[in-house]
Amino acid sequence: MTVSEIDSLITDYSVAGDVRDPYPEFVTLRRDNPVVRHEPYVPGGSPMVVVYRHADVTKVLRDNVTFSSAIMRDVMGEVMGQKIILAMDEPEHYRHRALVSAAFRQRALARWEESLIRQVVNDLIDQFIDRGQANLVTEFTFPFPTKVIAGVLGLPTEDYRQFQQWAVGIITSHGNPERGVRCSRELGEYLAGIIQDRRHHPRDDLISDLVAAEFDGERLDEEEMFSFLRLLLPAGVETTYRSSGNLLFLLMTHPDQLDALRQDRTLLPQAIEEALRFEPPLLITSRVACRDTELSGVAIPAGSMLTPVLGSANRDPDAYHEAEEFDIFRNPKQHTSFGTGPHMCLGMHLARMETRVAINALFDRLPNLRLDPDAVERDDPHIHGQIFRSPTALPVQWDTP
Amino acid sequence: MGHPLTLEIRIDPEKCMGSGNCSFWAPATFELGDDGIATVMDPDGDPEDKVVVAAKGCPTQAIAVLKDGQQLA
Numbered sequence: 001m002t003v004s005e006i007d008s009l010i011t012d013y014s015v016a017g018d019v020r021d022p023y024p025e026f027v028t029l030r031r032d033n034p035v036v037r038h039e040p041y042v043p044g045g046s047p048m049v050v051v052y053r054h055a056d057v058t059k060v061l062r063d064n065v066t067f068s069s070a071i072m073r074d075v076m077g078e079v080m081g082q083k084i085i086l087a088m089d090e091p092e093h094y095r096h097r098a099l100v101s102a103a104f105r106q107r108a109l110a111r112w113e114e115s116l117i118r119q120v121v122n123d124l125i126d127q128f129i130d131r132g133q134a135n136l137v138t139e140f141t142f143p144f145p146t147k148v149i150a151g152v153l154g155l156p157t158e159d160y161r162q163f164q165q166w167a168v169g170i171i172t173s174h175g176n177p178e179r180g181v182r183c184s185r186e187l188g189e190y191l192a193g194i195i196q197d198r199r200h201h202p203r204d205d206l207i208s209d210l211v212a213a214e215f216d217g218e219r220l221d222e223e224e225m226f227s228f229l230r231l232l233l234p235a236g237v238e239t240t241y242r243s244s245g246n247l248l249f250l251l252m253t254h255p256d257q258l259d260a261l262r263q264d265r266t267l268l269p270q271a272i273e274e275a276l277r278f279e280p281p282l283l284i285t286s287r288v289a290c291r292d293t294e295l296s297g298v299a300i301p302a303g304s305m306l307t308p309v310l311g312s313a314n315r316d317p318d319a320y321h322e323a324e325e326f327d328i329f330r331n332p333k334q335h336t337s338f339g340t341g342p343h344m345c346l347g348m349h350l351a352r353m354e355t356r357v358a359i360n361a362l363f364d365r366l367p368n369l370r371l372d373p374d375a376v377e378r379d380d381p382h383i384h385g386q387i388f389r390s391p392t393a394l395p396v397q398w399d400t401p
Numbered sequence: 402m403g404h405p406l407t408l409e410i411r412i413d414p415e416k417c418m419g420s421g422n423c424s425f426w427a428p429a430t431f432e433l434g435d436d437g438i439a440t441v442m443d444p445d446g447d448p449e450d451k452v453v454v455a456a457k458g459c460p461t462q463a464i465a466v467l468k469d470g471q472q473l474a
Contacts (some may be wrong), residue, residue, distance in 0.1 A: 101437060106421055107433070136422050332454050333428070334458030339460075344420050344422065349421060349425065
Protein backbone atom coordinates (compact mmCIF):
# COMPACT_ATOMS: atom_id res chain seq x y z
CA MET A 1 0.00 0.00 0.00
CA THR A 2 1.40 3.41 -0.93
CA VAL A 3 1.62 6.29 1.49
CA SER A 4 -1.11 8.17 -0.31
CA GLU A 5 -3.39 5.13 -0.23
CA ILE A 6 -2.85 4.78 3.51
CA ASP A 7 -3.36 8.48 3.81
CA SER A 8 -6.67 8.39 2.01
CA LEU A 9 -7.71 5.40 4.09
CA ILE A 10 -6.93 7.27 7.28
CA THR A 11 -8.90 10.27 6.19
CA ASP A 12 -11.69 8.24 4.65
CA TYR A 13 -12.68 5.91 7.44
CA SER A 14 -13.61 8.68 9.81
CA VAL A 15 -16.10 10.12 7.38
CA ALA A 16 -16.97 7.19 5.12
CA GLY A 17 -19.48 8.03 2.45
CA ASP A 18 -20.08 11.22 0.54
CA VAL A 19 -17.92 14.08 1.82
CA ARG A 20 -20.68 16.42 0.85
CA ASP A 21 -22.76 14.88 3.61
CA PRO A 22 -20.97 12.58 6.04
CA TYR A 23 -23.87 12.63 8.47
CA PRO A 24 -26.03 9.71 7.22
CA GLU A 25 -23.03 7.41 7.69
CA PHE A 26 -22.60 8.68 11.25
CA VAL A 27 -26.21 7.69 12.00
CA THR A 28 -25.52 4.04 11.18
CA LEU A 29 -22.10 3.99 12.80
CA ARG A 30 -23.38 5.48 16.07
CA ARG A 31 -26.10 2.85 16.16
CA ASP A 32 -24.28 -0.29 14.94
CA ASN A 33 -20.57 0.32 15.34
CA PRO A 34 -19.99 3.30 17.64
CA VAL A 35 -16.33 2.50 18.34
CA VAL A 36 -14.52 1.27 15.22
CA ARG A 37 -11.14 -0.33 15.79
CA HIS A 38 -8.87 -0.62 12.75
CA GLU A 39 -6.02 -3.06 13.25
CA PRO A 40 -2.46 -1.83 12.56
CA TYR A 41 -1.34 -1.74 8.93
CA VAL A 42 2.14 -2.91 9.89
CA PRO A 43 3.11 -5.63 12.40
CA GLY A 44 3.80 -4.09 15.79
CA GLY A 45 1.87 -0.92 14.88
CA SER A 46 -0.95 0.58 16.89
CA PRO A 47 -4.65 0.21 16.23
CA MET A 48 -6.64 3.25 15.13
CA VAL A 49 -9.90 3.76 16.92
CA VAL A 50 -12.70 6.03 15.70
CA VAL A 51 -15.25 7.15 18.27
CA TYR A 52 -18.74 8.26 17.20
CA ARG A 53 -21.03 8.53 20.25
CA HIS A 54 -21.42 11.69 22.32
CA ALA A 55 -20.84 9.89 25.64
CA ASP A 56 -17.63 8.22 24.42
CA VAL A 57 -16.31 11.37 22.71
CA THR A 58 -16.77 13.47 25.86
CA LYS A 59 -15.25 10.71 28.00
CA VAL A 60 -12.10 10.62 25.82
CA LEU A 61 -11.74 14.40 25.81
CA ARG A 62 -12.26 14.76 29.56
CA ASP A 63 -9.97 11.93 30.67
CA ASN A 64 -6.59 13.40 29.83
CA VAL A 65 -4.82 10.86 32.05
CA THR A 66 -5.92 7.88 29.95
CA PHE A 67 -5.98 9.76 26.65
CA SER A 68 -2.94 11.90 25.88
CA SER A 69 -2.83 14.86 23.48
CA ALA A 70 0.80 14.21 22.50
CA ILE A 71 -0.35 12.89 19.13
CA MET A 72 -1.39 16.43 18.13
CA ARG A 73 2.29 17.08 17.30
CA ASP A 74 2.02 14.59 14.45
CA VAL A 75 -1.46 15.74 13.48
CA MET A 76 -0.52 19.42 13.24
CA GLY A 77 2.66 18.66 11.30
CA GLU A 78 6.25 19.75 11.45
CA VAL A 79 5.48 23.35 10.58
CA MET A 80 3.83 23.94 13.96
CA GLY A 81 6.84 22.84 15.98
CA GLN A 82 7.10 20.76 19.15
CA LYS A 83 5.99 23.22 21.80
CA ILE A 84 2.33 23.57 20.89
CA ILE A 85 -0.22 23.76 23.68
CA LEU A 86 -2.58 21.43 21.75
CA ALA A 87 -0.10 18.58 22.24
CA MET A 88 0.86 19.16 25.88
CA ASP A 89 -0.13 16.89 28.74
CA GLU A 90 -0.17 17.71 32.46
CA PRO A 91 1.51 19.29 34.30
CA GLU A 92 3.14 21.14 31.39
CA HIS A 93 -0.25 21.96 29.83
CA TYR A 94 -1.66 23.47 33.03
CA ARG A 95 1.30 25.79 33.45
CA HIS A 96 1.24 26.83 29.80
CA ARG A 97 -2.49 27.40 29.71
CA ALA A 98 -2.32 29.47 32.90
CA LEU A 99 0.20 31.75 31.18
CA VAL A 100 -1.85 32.36 28.04
CA SER A 101 -5.44 32.08 29.25
CA ALA A 102 -5.91 35.48 30.88
CA ALA A 103 -5.75 37.23 27.50
CA PHE A 104 -8.59 35.05 26.18
CA ARG A 105 -11.11 35.60 28.95
CA GLN A 106 -14.34 37.36 28.08
CA ARG A 107 -13.47 40.39 30.17
CA ALA A 108 -10.06 40.78 28.54
CA LEU A 109 -11.52 40.35 25.05
CA ALA A 110 -14.23 42.98 25.46
CA ARG A 111 -11.73 45.73 24.62
CA TRP A 112 -11.40 44.39 21.06
CA GLU A 113 -15.08 44.45 20.17
CA GLU A 114 -15.57 48.15 19.50
CA SER A 115 -12.08 49.28 18.59
CA LEU A 116 -10.94 46.44 16.40
CA ILE A 117 -13.50 43.86 15.31
CA ARG A 118 -16.31 46.24 14.31
CA GLN A 119 -13.79 48.28 12.36
CA VAL A 120 -12.41 45.22 10.53
CA VAL A 121 -15.80 43.89 9.45
CA ASN A 122 -17.11 47.31 8.42
CA ASP A 123 -14.01 47.99 6.32
CA LEU A 124 -14.59 44.72 4.49
CA ILE A 125 -18.28 45.44 3.94
CA ASP A 126 -17.41 48.95 2.62
CA GLN A 127 -15.57 47.31 -0.25
CA PHE A 128 -18.64 45.55 -1.69
CA ILE A 129 -21.72 47.24 -0.22
CA ASP A 130 -22.56 49.31 -3.33
CA ARG A 131 -22.43 46.28 -5.58
CA GLY A 132 -25.56 44.55 -4.27
CA GLN A 133 -23.94 41.14 -4.55
CA ALA A 134 -20.82 39.34 -3.34
CA ASN A 135 -19.26 35.98 -2.58
CA LEU A 136 -19.01 36.25 1.18
CA VAL A 137 -16.49 33.41 1.47
CA THR A 138 -13.76 35.13 -0.51
CA GLU A 139 -14.72 38.69 0.37
CA PHE A 140 -15.74 38.41 4.01
CA THR A 141 -15.57 35.17 6.01
CA PHE A 142 -12.07 34.31 4.78
CA PRO A 143 -10.35 37.68 5.31
CA PHE A 144 -11.99 38.88 8.53
CA PRO A 145 -10.53 36.47 11.13
CA THR A 146 -6.95 37.04 9.91
CA LYS A 147 -7.37 40.78 10.30
CA VAL A 148 -8.87 40.30 13.75
CA ILE A 149 -5.95 38.13 14.89
CA ALA A 150 -3.44 40.58 13.40
CA GLY A 151 -5.17 43.38 15.31
CA VAL A 152 -5.31 41.41 18.57
CA LEU A 153 -1.60 40.68 18.24
CA GLY A 154 -1.02 44.40 17.81
CA LEU A 155 0.58 44.26 14.36
CA PRO A 156 0.78 47.50 12.36
CA THR A 157 -2.07 47.77 9.84
CA GLU A 158 0.36 48.10 6.93
CA ASP A 159 1.67 44.59 7.71
CA TYR A 160 -1.77 42.89 7.51
CA ARG A 161 -1.40 41.87 3.88
CA GLN A 162 1.96 40.21 4.49
CA PHE A 163 0.58 38.57 7.64
CA GLN A 164 -2.34 37.17 5.65
CA GLN A 165 0.08 35.61 3.13
CA TRP A 166 2.04 33.93 5.90
CA ALA A 167 -1.20 32.80 7.50
CA VAL A 168 -2.40 31.16 4.26
CA GLY A 169 1.00 29.51 3.75
CA ILE A 170 0.99 28.05 7.26
CA ILE A 171 -2.65 26.97 7.18
CA THR A 172 -2.17 25.16 3.86
CA SER A 173 1.18 23.61 4.77
CA HIS A 174 -0.27 20.07 4.54
CA GLY A 175 -0.65 20.62 0.80
CA ASN A 176 2.56 22.61 0.34
CA PRO A 177 5.06 21.86 3.14
CA GLU A 178 7.90 23.79 1.53
CA ARG A 179 5.94 27.02 1.41
CA GLY A 180 4.59 26.31 4.91
CA VAL A 181 8.09 26.03 6.37
CA ARG A 182 9.23 29.18 4.59
CA CYS A 183 6.19 31.17 5.80
CA SER A 184 6.66 29.83 9.32
CA ARG A 185 10.33 30.93 9.34
CA GLU A 186 9.54 34.38 7.96
CA LEU A 187 6.69 34.88 10.41
CA GLY A 188 9.02 33.81 13.23
CA GLU A 189 11.62 36.39 12.25
CA TYR A 190 8.96 39.07 11.94
CA LEU A 191 7.35 38.27 15.29
CA ALA A 192 10.73 38.10 17.06
CA GLY A 193 11.14 41.81 16.30
CA ILE A 194 7.66 42.64 17.60
CA ILE A 195 8.17 40.54 20.75
CA GLN A 196 11.48 42.31 21.39
CA ASP A 197 9.82 45.70 20.98
CA ARG A 198 6.95 44.84 23.37
CA ARG A 199 9.39 43.72 26.05
CA HIS A 200 10.65 47.28 26.23
CA HIS A 201 7.56 49.17 25.13
CA PRO A 202 4.44 47.27 26.23
CA ARG A 203 1.19 48.22 24.54
CA ASP A 204 -2.44 47.22 24.81
CA ASP A 205 -2.12 44.04 22.75
CA LEU A 206 -1.83 40.26 23.10
CA ILE A 207 1.93 40.07 22.53
CA SER A 208 2.50 42.55 25.36
CA ASP A 209 0.16 40.48 27.56
CA LEU A 210 2.08 37.29 26.77
CA VAL A 211 5.44 38.96 27.40
CA ALA A 212 4.21 40.07 30.82
CA ALA A 213 2.35 36.88 31.74
CA GLU A 214 3.70 35.18 34.82
CA PHE A 215 2.52 32.09 36.67
CA ASP A 216 4.25 30.69 39.77
CA GLY A 217 7.24 32.84 38.97
CA GLU A 218 7.57 31.42 35.44
CA ARG A 219 7.24 33.09 32.08
CA LEU A 220 6.94 31.88 28.50
CA ASP A 221 10.29 31.45 26.81
CA GLU A 222 10.84 32.76 23.29
CA GLU A 223 10.07 29.47 21.56
CA GLU A 224 6.93 28.86 23.59
CA MET A 225 5.70 32.31 22.73
CA PHE A 226 6.35 31.91 19.03
CA SER A 227 4.75 28.43 18.99
CA PHE A 228 1.67 29.86 20.62
CA LEU A 229 1.42 32.83 18.27
CA ARG A 230 1.91 30.64 15.20
CA LEU A 231 -0.77 28.25 16.42
CA LEU A 232 -3.25 31.14 16.42
CA LEU A 233 -3.30 30.93 12.62
CA PRO A 234 -4.75 27.43 12.14
CA ALA A 235 -6.58 27.58 15.49
CA GLY A 236 -7.92 31.11 15.30
CA VAL A 237 -8.21 31.92 11.61
CA GLU A 238 -9.17 28.75 9.80
CA THR A 239 -11.82 27.63 12.28
CA THR A 240 -13.59 30.98 12.50
CA TYR A 241 -13.53 31.48 8.75
CA ARG A 242 -15.20 28.11 8.30
CA SER A 243 -17.66 28.33 11.21
CA SER A 244 -18.91 31.81 10.28
CA GLY A 245 -19.43 30.58 6.70
CA ASN A 246 -21.37 27.58 7.96
CA LEU A 247 -23.59 29.80 10.10
CA LEU A 248 -24.38 32.12 7.17
CA PHE A 249 -25.06 29.21 4.84
CA LEU A 250 -27.35 27.47 7.33
CA LEU A 251 -29.28 30.66 8.06
CA MET A 252 -29.77 31.55 4.40
CA THR A 253 -30.97 28.04 3.61
CA HIS A 254 -33.43 28.23 6.52
CA PRO A 255 -35.19 31.52 5.68
CA ASP A 256 -37.74 31.33 8.52
CA GLN A 257 -34.97 31.15 11.09
CA LEU A 258 -33.02 33.84 9.24
CA ASP A 259 -36.04 36.18 9.41
CA ALA A 260 -36.62 35.45 13.08
CA LEU A 261 -33.00 36.23 13.83
CA ARG A 262 -33.05 39.42 11.78
CA GLN A 263 -36.06 40.58 13.80
CA ASP A 264 -34.61 39.57 17.15
CA ARG A 265 -30.85 39.77 17.39
CA THR A 266 -30.84 38.44 20.94
CA LEU A 267 -31.21 35.03 19.23
CA LEU A 268 -27.77 35.38 17.67
CA PRO A 269 -25.68 33.73 20.43
CA GLN A 270 -27.86 30.61 20.36
CA ALA A 271 -27.84 30.61 16.54
CA ILE A 272 -24.03 30.65 16.63
CA GLU A 273 -24.00 27.68 19.03
CA GLU A 274 -26.54 25.75 16.96
CA ALA A 275 -24.55 26.24 13.75
CA LEU A 276 -21.43 25.07 15.59
CA ARG A 277 -23.29 21.97 16.73
CA PHE A 278 -24.90 21.21 13.39
CA GLU A 279 -21.90 21.89 11.14
CA PRO A 280 -18.65 22.12 13.10
CA PRO A 281 -15.73 23.66 11.18
CA LEU A 282 -13.53 20.78 12.29
CA LEU A 283 -15.13 17.33 12.40
CA ILE A 284 -12.51 15.38 14.32
CA THR A 285 -9.69 15.60 16.83
CA SER A 286 -7.04 13.12 18.02
CA ARG A 287 -5.78 11.44 21.17
CA VAL A 288 -3.54 8.50 22.02
CA ALA A 289 -4.29 5.88 24.72
CA CYS A 290 -1.71 5.83 27.53
CA ARG A 291 -2.91 2.55 29.01
CA ASP A 292 -5.16 -0.37 28.11
CA THR A 293 -8.77 0.71 28.35
CA GLU A 294 -12.16 0.25 26.68
CA LEU A 295 -14.97 2.29 25.19
CA SER A 296 -18.51 0.96 24.65
CA GLY A 297 -17.18 -2.57 25.14
CA VAL A 298 -14.37 -2.27 22.57
CA ALA A 299 -10.90 -3.02 23.98
CA ILE A 300 -8.40 -0.23 23.37
CA PRO A 301 -4.77 -1.23 23.93
CA ALA A 302 -2.19 1.30 25.14
CA GLY A 303 -0.72 3.15 22.17
CA SER A 304 -3.95 3.17 20.13
CA MET A 305 -4.59 6.34 18.19
CA LEU A 306 -8.08 7.66 18.76
CA THR A 307 -10.21 9.88 16.56
CA PRO A 308 -13.15 11.34 18.48
CA VAL A 309 -15.62 12.48 15.80
CA LEU A 310 -17.01 15.77 17.11
CA GLY A 311 -19.36 16.08 14.14
CA SER A 312 -20.96 12.75 15.02
CA ALA A 313 -21.17 13.44 18.77
CA ASN A 314 -23.02 16.66 17.96
CA ARG A 315 -25.78 14.73 16.17
CA ASP A 316 -26.13 11.89 18.67
CA PRO A 317 -29.85 11.42 19.40
CA ASP A 318 -28.94 10.22 22.90
CA ALA A 319 -27.61 13.70 23.57
CA TYR A 320 -29.78 16.01 21.44
CA HIS A 321 -33.48 16.05 20.69
CA GLU A 322 -34.18 16.07 16.91
CA ALA A 323 -30.42 16.05 16.45
CA GLU A 324 -30.56 16.06 12.63
CA GLU A 325 -32.54 19.33 12.54
CA PHE A 326 -30.93 22.76 12.37
CA ASP A 327 -32.98 24.66 14.91
CA ILE A 328 -31.78 27.87 16.50
CA PHE A 329 -34.73 27.69 18.92
CA ARG A 330 -33.74 24.37 20.49
CA ASN A 331 -33.18 24.17 24.23
CA PRO A 332 -29.54 25.11 24.61
CA LYS A 333 -27.09 22.36 25.31
CA GLN A 334 -23.35 22.31 25.02
CA HIS A 335 -21.98 20.92 21.74
CA THR A 336 -18.53 19.37 21.31
CA SER A 337 -17.23 21.63 18.52
CA PHE A 338 -14.98 23.50 20.97
CA GLY A 339 -14.04 20.13 22.46
CA THR A 340 -14.30 19.66 26.21
CA GLY A 341 -11.91 18.67 28.99
CA PRO A 342 -8.69 20.50 29.85
CA HIS A 343 -7.94 21.33 26.20
CA MET A 344 -11.30 22.94 25.51
CA CYS A 345 -10.83 25.67 22.92
CA LEU A 346 -8.97 28.59 24.44
CA GLY A 347 -10.26 30.94 21.73
CA MET A 348 -13.94 30.11 22.04
CA HIS A 349 -14.91 33.46 23.55
CA LEU A 350 -13.07 35.34 20.81
CA ALA A 351 -14.69 33.12 18.14
CA ARG A 352 -18.16 33.72 19.57
CA MET A 353 -17.63 37.46 19.86
CA GLU A 354 -16.12 38.07 16.42
CA THR A 355 -18.82 35.94 14.78
CA ARG A 356 -21.54 37.88 16.61
CA VAL A 357 -20.07 41.23 15.57
CA ALA A 358 -19.58 40.08 11.96
CA ILE A 359 -23.10 38.71 11.52
CA ASN A 360 -24.71 41.75 13.14
CA ALA A 361 -22.78 44.07 10.84
CA LEU A 362 -23.87 42.10 7.75
CA PHE A 363 -27.53 42.21 8.82
CA ASP A 364 -27.33 45.89 9.77
CA ARG A 365 -25.77 47.01 6.51
CA LEU A 366 -27.02 44.57 3.84
CA PRO A 367 -30.85 44.72 3.84
CA ASN A 368 -32.67 41.53 2.90
CA LEU A 369 -29.40 39.59 2.66
CA ARG A 370 -30.08 36.29 0.83
CA LEU A 371 -28.48 33.67 -1.39
CA ASP A 372 -28.37 34.64 -5.08
CA PRO A 373 -30.81 32.16 -6.70
CA ASP A 374 -29.08 32.27 -10.12
CA ALA A 375 -25.68 31.52 -8.61
CA VAL A 376 -27.19 28.76 -6.49
CA GLU A 377 -28.71 27.22 -9.64
CA ARG A 378 -25.45 27.56 -11.57
CA ASP A 379 -22.77 26.72 -8.95
CA ASP A 380 -24.56 24.55 -6.40
CA PRO A 381 -22.83 26.03 -3.34
CA HIS A 382 -22.88 23.66 -0.38
CA ILE A 383 -21.01 22.87 2.84
CA HIS A 384 -18.20 20.52 1.90
CA GLY A 385 -15.32 18.61 3.45
CA GLN A 386 -14.34 15.53 5.39
CA ILE A 387 -12.09 16.92 8.15
CA PHE A 388 -12.72 20.62 7.82
CA ARG A 389 -16.13 21.72 6.58
CA SER A 390 -17.31 25.03 5.19
CA PRO A 391 -19.34 26.37 2.24
CA THR A 392 -17.81 26.10 -1.24
CA ALA A 393 -19.11 29.64 -1.84
CA LEU A 394 -21.61 32.11 -0.41
CA PRO A 395 -23.06 33.95 -3.42
CA VAL A 396 -25.38 36.54 -1.87
CA GLN A 397 -27.35 39.59 -2.86
CA TRP A 398 -29.09 42.35 -0.93
CA ASP A 399 -31.29 45.36 -1.60
CA THR A 400 -29.48 48.52 -2.68
CA PRO A 401 -30.99 52.00 -2.77
CA MET B 402 -47.76 27.87 45.27
CA GLY B 403 -44.36 28.11 46.82
CA HIS B 404 -41.21 30.04 46.28
CA PRO B 405 -38.86 28.40 43.83
CA LEU B 406 -36.07 26.82 45.77
CA THR B 407 -32.72 28.49 45.54
CA LEU B 408 -30.17 26.37 43.76
CA GLU B 409 -27.15 25.23 45.65
CA ILE B 410 -24.15 25.55 43.37
CA ARG B 411 -20.75 24.15 44.30
CA ILE B 412 -17.57 24.86 42.38
CA ASP B 413 -14.48 22.79 43.06
CA PRO B 414 -11.63 25.32 42.70
CA GLU B 415 -9.11 22.49 42.37
CA LYS B 416 -10.88 21.19 39.28
CA CYS B 417 -11.79 24.57 37.73
CA MET B 418 -9.56 25.36 34.73
CA GLY B 419 -10.88 28.87 34.20
CA SER B 420 -12.34 28.24 30.74
CA GLY B 421 -15.12 30.75 31.36
CA ASN B 422 -17.59 28.39 29.74
CA CYS B 423 -19.99 28.61 32.70
CA SER B 424 -20.10 32.39 32.58
CA PHE B 425 -20.96 32.19 28.89
CA TRP B 426 -23.99 29.96 29.41
CA ALA B 427 -25.15 31.54 32.69
CA PRO B 428 -23.57 35.01 32.81
CA ALA B 429 -25.63 36.33 35.74
CA THR B 430 -24.74 33.32 37.89
CA PHE B 431 -21.05 32.65 37.32
CA GLU B 432 -18.06 34.89 36.94
CA LEU B 433 -14.35 34.31 36.63
CA GLY B 434 -12.29 35.87 39.37
CA ASP B 435 -9.01 37.65 38.72
CA ASP B 436 -7.28 34.38 39.59
CA GLY B 437 -9.12 32.70 36.71
CA ILE B 438 -11.26 30.54 39.00
CA ALA B 439 -15.04 30.57 38.61
CA THR B 440 -17.21 31.80 41.45
CA VAL B 441 -20.96 32.00 42.02
CA MET B 442 -22.16 35.59 41.89
CA ASP B 443 -25.83 34.87 42.36
CA PRO B 444 -27.34 31.38 42.52
CA ASP B 445 -30.65 32.85 41.26
CA GLY B 446 -29.02 34.96 38.57
CA ASP B 447 -30.21 32.84 35.64
CA PRO B 448 -33.08 30.42 35.03
CA GLU B 449 -32.44 26.94 36.36
CA ASP B 450 -32.07 25.35 32.90
CA LYS B 451 -29.27 27.76 31.99
CA VAL B 452 -27.41 27.01 35.21
CA VAL B 453 -27.74 23.28 34.55
CA VAL B 454 -26.44 23.68 30.98
CA ALA B 455 -23.50 25.68 32.31
CA ALA B 456 -22.69 23.06 34.94
CA LYS B 457 -23.06 20.08 32.60
CA GLY B 458 -20.93 21.83 30.00
CA CYS B 459 -18.06 22.48 32.41
CA PRO B 460 -15.02 21.00 30.64
CA THR B 461 -13.52 19.68 33.88
CA GLN B 462 -16.79 18.80 35.65
CA ALA B 463 -16.01 21.25 38.44
CA ILE B 464 -19.61 22.39 39.05
CA ALA B 465 -22.36 20.61 41.00
CA VAL B 466 -25.91 21.95 41.10
CA LEU B 467 -28.35 20.80 43.77
CA LYS B 468 -31.96 21.66 44.45
CA ASP B 469 -33.81 20.40 47.49
CA GLY B 470 -31.12 17.79 48.08
CA GLN B 471 -31.36 16.51 44.49
CA GLN B 472 -28.37 16.74 42.20
CA LEU B 473 -29.33 18.38 38.90
CA ALA B 474 -25.85 18.46 37.42
